[in-house]
Amino acid sequence: MDDDLRFKLLKKNLNYVYARVPHYRKAFKEAGITPDDIGGMKDLPKVPFLYKDDLRKYYPTGILAVEKREVVRYHASSGTTGKPTVVSYTQSDIRTWAQMVADCLRLVGINEGDIIQNSYGYGLFTGGLGLHYGAELLGASVVPTSGGNTQRQVQIMKDFGVQVLCCTPSYALYLAEVVERNGIDPHELPLKIGVFGAEPWSDSMRRIIEESLDIKAYDIYGMSELGGPGVGMECPNQDGLHVWDDKFIVEIIDPKTGEVLPEGEKGELVFTSLWKEASPVIRFRTGDITYLYEEGCECGSTDQRIGRLLGRTDDMLIIRGVNVFPSQIEHVLSKIKGVSGHYQIYVDRKGSLDEMEIFVEMTKDLFNDSMREILELKGQIEADMYAILNIKVKVTIVEPGKIPRSEGKAQRIVDKRVI
């Protein structure tokens, strides 16, 4: 897309947030700038960053640039200390988002009339409804299975003649196992394309999914703060994710200094939205690490292209597509009487599903010879974790002193997953 036109869009958005959102006005003032100081794309680095923590402060409406009554939908993702980050959408936001998702699906050859099984969770999580609206707009036939009940998912996949599967890559692996267990030959299923995202996955995992389901598997990128899935999408070349030039400006920065890095260098992904009305983001720091491609794609597209995700700048874990911060776990534990501050989070992939286990130390005060009380405590922690994280967590209570102590930053997370 033409740089002048893009800059016009950027400028329009800067003026928009400055006029409508006190947070941005304040941040711009603190940085000593107004939108007038941004005279070209080269001036973008003068604009202050927006952090996830900033957004958390605007619970429960999100960072809002429109009247509340103009909001037609809310989505939310987990925040770092228990409060979710809320993202709001106007009627137009929902339409544009659906268009973006539809364009993503079209990019990999999904067409009107294709039967799409959408196994992303429906609800506050953007995955389910995001893919749903995009697929419907495309004119595909959507089977909204949402997550869970895998046996039934496989039955539906077979009976409905599903051609496209949308879900997290780990769930795709699990589905493949259940397909096999049911004695179904994947070659005989009409399934041909998978659209997988919401968690990082490697090329080796892609090969396993592609072989076991006999499909082509594509990576889709998104994040609720950016609107949801459909922010970036691979094309049939499977070489980097395309990000629509007229929807976002992508920068890669050094997470420590905040300096913009040249194309090809690894750093933190920063997004500026050019389309969002209700919750616009300007220089939003995603915490995701990747790099920008220097050239256009072989497919002919000249849109910006990002590499697949390489990691995170923070300690956020993605478990079955759900964002989990160790601080949320700490928050839950701190509210339970008698639990020590020592805990460890152990993440592994059993079969193909992520499993999270939290080790909590039994304290001397807590123990009183009653088996029932220990089991109740374990049950209570598990229930509290589920209430906050919305995923099942196994709690194991260990003897005092059994969780490794460290002199510096505690090693809270042991992630054994090979992705």
Place this chain on the structure above:
Amino acid sequence: MVYQISIFLENRPNRLYSVTEALREGNINLRAAMIAEAGDFGIVRAIVDDPDMAFKILEEKNFSVKKTQVVGVEVPDGPGGLSDIARVLGSNDINIIYLYAFTVAGKNMAFLILKTDDNQKAKKIIKEQLGLRTISQRDINEL
């Protein structure tokens, strides 16, 4: 009443040994012991000749340890001994939470260790309705 030592342990190899070895080093003699398990963890309960010392040793070793009172009963070593106790406690609406038993060489008696939801009442009923002798910590020490 008899004092029992309870220890919280993870349910994996070598954990019991860490307790028994600490007790050996402290010259503590075990009269009876049982392990209750619940998946990843368990509770070891033991009757020893010196519960105060045992508690101190284990606490210093950083175990989750508790000293609790339980009912000790001397029962004639023959058929029906336990059944009588279960009957009188049940008919008085006392719930047995756990129990274990041991015998001592040369004595024609079994010793029952009981934890109920009302230890005082249980002790009284066993004495009054069955005429059995409940034992004290001193009895344990002298066995």
